[in-house]
Amino acid sequence: MKRVVSSIVGAVAAAAILVVSVGQPVTRAQAQQGHTMAAMTTSSTKASGLRSTLNTLFQEHIYLAAAATGAALGGREAEFKAAAAALDANSVAISKAIGSVYGQGAEDAFLPLWRKHIGMVVDYTVGVGTNDKAKQDKAVADLIGYTQDFGAFLQSANPNLPKSVVADLVKHHVVTLKEVIDAQASKDPAKAYTAVRTAAGHMQMIADPLAEAIVKQFPDKFSS
Amino acid sequence: MGERQSWRSAAAGARSGAAVALGLLVTLGESASTEQTVIIQTFQFKPTLTEVPAGTRVSFTNQDDITHTVTSGTPESPDGKFSHRLEGKGASAAVDLTKPGVYPYFCERHRSMRGEIRVK
Numbered sequence: 085m086k087r088v089v090s091s092i093v094g095a096v097a098a099a100a101i102l103v104v105s106v107g108q109p110v111t112r113a114q115a116q117q118g119h120t121m122a123a124m125t126t127s128s129t130k131a132s133g134l135r136s137t138l139n140t141l142f143q144e145h146i147y148l149a150a151a152a153t154g155a156a157l158g159g160r161e162a163e164f165k166a167a168a169a170a171l172d173a174n175s176v177a178i179s180k181a182i183g184s185v186y187g188q189g190a191e192d193a194f195l196p197l198w199r200k201h202i203g204m205v206v207d208y209t210v211g212v213g214t215n216d217k218a219k220q221d222k223a224v225a226d227l228i229g230y231t232q233d234f235g236a237f238l239q240s241a242n243p244n245l246p247k248s249v250v251a252d253l254v255k256h257h258v259v260t261l262k263e264v265i266d267a268q269a270s271k272d273p274a275k276a277y278t279a280v281r282t283a284a285g286h287m288q289m290i291a292d293p294l295a296e297a298i299v300k301q302f303p304d305k306f307s308s
Numbered sequence: 309m310g311e312r313q314s315w316r317s318a319a320a321g322a323r324s325g326a327a328v329a330l331g332l333l334v335t336l337g338e339s340a341s342t343e344q345t346v347i348i349q350t351f352q353f354k355p356t357l358t359e360v361p362a363g364t365r366v367s368f369t370n371q372d373d374i375t376h377t378v379t380s381g382t383p384e385s386p387d388g389k390f391s392h393r394l395e396g397k398g399a400s401a402a403v404d405l406t407k408p409g410v411y412p413y414f415c416e417r418h419r420s421m422r423g424e425i426r427v428k
Contacts, residue, residue, distance in 0.1 A: 189356075
């Protein structure tokens, strides 16, 4: 008798939980439907994987770039070399992500283009570190010009990515990274790390539309 | 659009003085016996390697929305045989190659962009 009561109590409790959870009793059919929907609702889609990968790589780019410029401005040569090597490995990984969508030729074309802006950032950092205003100005001008090249590349690869929009996004990337370097040079760690977070956060503004545009361009490739 | 028009539009698209002809190029009035096209797309010359018989006109069309150049030689050693500036999408230029040989070329603005024409 106690066993029956306890199983009734258990069943009532389970039903109560379901009712409380969804506001009204759930039929078996509804429960099965819910199970099916739960199975379909997953974060492990190819499209979300692409977006996640691009976000990770682009944010990593910021953190490693900031590590490299911080070490360079602080005169920590060994640390700079290690950070620069890791930053380049990140560049290679980004180019491979591009290549996975657009092929080896695009990957080979993208890598030197991407590395080019890192060289310009290095030039700016050297200009800041040596108080060479002319070098800083040239590096900034080169970086602004570079945004047009980068925009043209992505537009050529994917017509869903207008050159001017990409260029503006990359320009903002340049500006936010410049703020990191300036804060590092002024030896203001709080400002520098706040700027790092801002710069890293902005990369989502590039990664998300890029992923979205790629999925739109190749819907079959990212259908699951 | 005929060959001559194509050449003229290419010439119009190129910056004045950028095109250098050093005997490899026939004059505007002459026509090449065959024609081969190289497109510039996503910062690549396609095809990267072009094999043609002597006397072929090789035309280059820029499909990127940015300026590229088609400059003979390599970034380390431009040879001055030809150089065309293709300012933006749709710009084109051509070179008429009459002598057998290997003609490497590159983009002055994006030096990793390289191609080669082999004339037999």
